Amino acid sequence: MSESKEGLKDFSKKLLNPYSPVVTLLAGGFISSYVNIVKVSLPYILYALELWFVSACAYQIYSNGMENMKKIIGKHKDEILKLEKSVHEKEIQIKTNVGLIEARYGEFSEYVKKTKYKTLSKKIVNKFSYIDAVQIYNYTIGTKTNTEHIEIKIKYDTGAEYEGININVIKQQYYKIEKKVYLDFLEIQKMYGNIQVSNLYEDEKIQQLFIEKSFLLLDYLSEENNPINQRVFILVAEMINDIDLESELGQLIEDEIDDCVRSGILGSILSNRDYMYYYKKNKMEKLGRTYFSFNDIMDGENKIITIVINSNSINMKDREKLINEVIAYYEEIYSKLFK
Numbered sequence: 001m002s003e004s005k006e007g008l009k010d011f012s013k014k015l016l017n018p019y020s021p022v023v024t025l026l027a028g029g030f031i032s033s034y035v036n037i038v039k040v041s042l043p044y045i046l047y048a049l050e051l052w053f054v055s056a057c058a059y060q061i062y063s064n065g066m067e068n069m070k071k072i073i074g075k076h077k078d079e080i081l082k083l084e085k086s087v088h089e090k091e092i093q094i095k096t097n098v099g100l101i102e103a104r105y106g107e108f109s110e111y112v113k114k115t116k117y118k119t120l121s122k123k124i125v126n127k128f129s130y131i132d133a134v135q136i137y138n139y140t141i142g143t144k145t146n147t148e149h150i151e152i153k154i155k156y157d158t159g160a161e162y163e164g165i166n167i168n169v170i171k172q173q174y175y176k177i178e179k180k181v182y183l184d185f186l187e188i189q190k191m192y193g194n195i196q197v198s199n200l201y202e203d204e205k206i207q208q209l210f211i212e213k214s215f216l217l218l219d220y221l222s223e224e225n226n227p228i229n230q231r232v233f234i235l236v237a238e239m240i241n242d243i244d245l246e247s248e249l250g251q252l253i254e255d256e257i258d259d260c261v262r263s264g265i266l267g268s269i270l271s272n273r274d275y276m277y278y279y280k281k282n283k284m285e286k287l288g289r290t291y292f293s294f295n296d297i298m299d300g301e302n303k304i305i306t307i308v309i310n311s312n313s314i315n316m317k318d319r320e321k322l323i324n325e326v327i328a329y330y331e332e333i334y335s336k337l338f339k
Helices: 001-015 021-038 043-127 178-197 204-223 227-243 250-259 263-273 316-337
Strands: 131-143 150-159 170-177 274-279 289-298 301-310
Touching: 043 131, 043 150, 043 316, 131 263, 150 178, 150 263, 170 178, 170 227, 178 204, 178 227, 204 227, 204 263, 227 263, 263 274, 263 289, 289 316, 301 316
Parallel strands: none
Antiparallel strands: 131 150, 131 301, 150 170, 274 289, 289 301
């Protein structure tokens, strides 16, 4: 349809061109008829012819100029379209390259972080002869919709071991705690913190409330005997022992620890503090080792750092002092690597 319109338009232009045979014949016939009828003198005829000639030339100049202008515009329009297409292709290429760069940068950044964690672990192992290994874990605490449990996930990130030592790591582990147990524990933990911070050890009323809530939770935990509840039981009992110096839960804690399976790291996560644990009735390679875990945040990620201590290489009475030395060295190296 558009081609027919363009053809008709071109035909009309050619037909109405002052130089076209049709227009020339019509103009000549008109002038001849006008002269015969009106009997005008020759000069007037010449004026008319001169006017027609000038008009024809002007039209021709205008027509040619428009044609040339259209050709130039059409040529530039094609060039603009090609440039726009090229720009669009370049934009796609740039976006693709940016995506690749971001992906590669993310991979490189992750590699750099892991290398720093590895270096940190190696320096600690090499610094202290009584340390068998350092293990760094990621952990998350979350809830699922319509569930009665809190899910805590830990996943091994990196670490270092002393040469010739057999060490197992927890590649990935999920701990599910009853929501009731978790919330009650947090409440007791908050009360315990308030007593410590505000130095309320002499306030019998607050102490009594803390003891009552704690034993209610201990009774509940005793009904469901599983490794997770055992670990929570230990944490609560430790807080009671700290508040109530006359408590007789000391031996009970030791007995409970014997039965806990791979929940030591969980103790550090729940207590949100430095946490020490060990095994007496587990696999042979665990005998003679003390495990010490503490929380930290590295590059915005929750981390658990576990230090494996060879108990046979130290005087157990000095272990707290030695652990403080390890933590101080950890903080020193960490500040250098991650500043």
